[in-house]
Amino acid sequence: MHEPVMVAEVLEHLAPARGGIFVDCTVGAGGHARAILEAGATRLIGLDRDSDALKHAASALEPFAPRVELVHADYRRLGEVLDARGVASVDGLLADLGVSSMQLDAPGRGFSFRRDEPLDMRMDRTSGPSAAEAIREADERTLADVIYEFGEERYARRIARAIADARGGIQTTGELAELVRRAVPRRGPARIDPATRTFQAIRIWVNRELEGLDAFLAEAARRLAPGGRMVVITFHSLEDRIVKHTLRALSAAADPGVTIRTKRPVVPREAEIAQNPRARSAKLRAAERHA
Ligand SMILES: C[S@@+](CC[C@H](N)C(=O)[O-])C[C@H]1O[C@@H](n2cnc3c(N)ncnc32)[C@H](O)[C@@H]1O
Known part of the structure; x- marks a missing residue:
């Protein structure tokens, strides 16, 4: 089973205990989504482009089913997915990029x-x-x-x-x-x-993994409600570079108005890497929409 990385760090930056609507743009096996729901998110929309992953997520999130909607979609269609549900803005958004251990191992x-x-x-x-x-x-x-x-x-x-x-x-x-x-x-x-x-x-x-990542991050930032947070985890230096530059450009622009919460990328603690070697290359960056 896929082991979610930096769960404590994701919760710290996403702050789902505030309640509200959260989007997990890469729901995978649902590990992060479960933690977000347990911490207090009112509603979670989970996207994945892999329909096998959505089956795993559905079973992991079964206890929270009334608060969860899973959608087979590419996160580059985030705007469309939210519009179709009449959701103008959200309180938090997570993207844990790349492939899951389930995909690699299945x-x-x-x-x-x-x-x-x-x-x-x-x-x-x-x-x-x-x-x-x-x-x-x-x-x-x-x-x-x-x-x-x-x-x-x-x-x-x-x-x-x-x-x-x-x-x-x-x-x-x-x-x-x-x-x-x-x-x-x-x-x-x-x-x-x-x-x-x-x-x-x-x-x-x-999988065109780097294409449109910048446009997706910009759309994610636009969709945040005032005080809403976004968290992005990458596993590859090219991906992290795009996230770093796009968040910087967004924070320099007047609209939508975001502040970067992570001056340097957050990396997993040694103990986590020892227990889950896949976490070794993970980098987390977070931003917050101005209130
Ligand atoms: C690292 S895993 C996420 C694991 C998840 N956070 C968990 O706790 O189980 C990445 C997931 O993102 C999905 N994914 C990758 N690119 C995507 C895209 N463009 N749109 C939607 N899902 C994508 C993959 O199919 C995979 O399931």
Whole structure:
């Protein structure tokens, strides 16, 4: 099961004990949502683009069902989702970005090189091409740029060349992992699998994880009621950079008028990292709408 990160820190910045309407834009397994409801939120709207995640969230949030609505939607459609429910403004908003451990670990999703299965990697399996299809359609240059930029992989060009040379294309996670391991020079005992960075890059690309993040944050800020709070957790430096710059730009603008609550990003305590290694790269930033 997915372990929510920095729950105490999320509650401190979101302050759901105030009551009111809260939106969890990435409800996942519902860990944060549950804590927000337990702390006193009056109503919670939970979004996720992954319908499997929504099933887990529904069961985790069952005790709070009358106060919860779960919606299969991309958070980039936040405005539309709130308008459709007649909700003009909300008291708090959480976005815990990226993939969940459930997505990474569940068989058949094609996110992990730990098992050999069709290379899918889509968070929302109802839309867009799978990773195998996207790779098949892309030219070598695009693949090299994706692997270099989103994976910070120094051997991106070699890997892209090997992918382009693969006869019959790449169908499975195992094929891609093996190809990357062969393309990357071996230097001493590897601490992490050489395929890790390429898998991360292809996942970010296929799910367009960085696209529209700035516009989403601006819409989130606009939707906050006076005194409302937003909290964003990232797991990747490129993502955190977008969040940092967008919150800064929003706080410098007169409208909607927000104050950044976290001068530096909040990171998990050592004890949490020891217990949940996935928390290691988490960074939390928060802002508040002027009263
Ligand atoms: C890190 S997990 C969230 C875990 C959740 N906070 C919990 O406590 O279980 C991220 C979730 O965001 C979802 N997600 C990622 N990008 C999304 C997007 N653009 N729109 C909606 N959901 C998205 C993923 O499907 C995944 O379930």
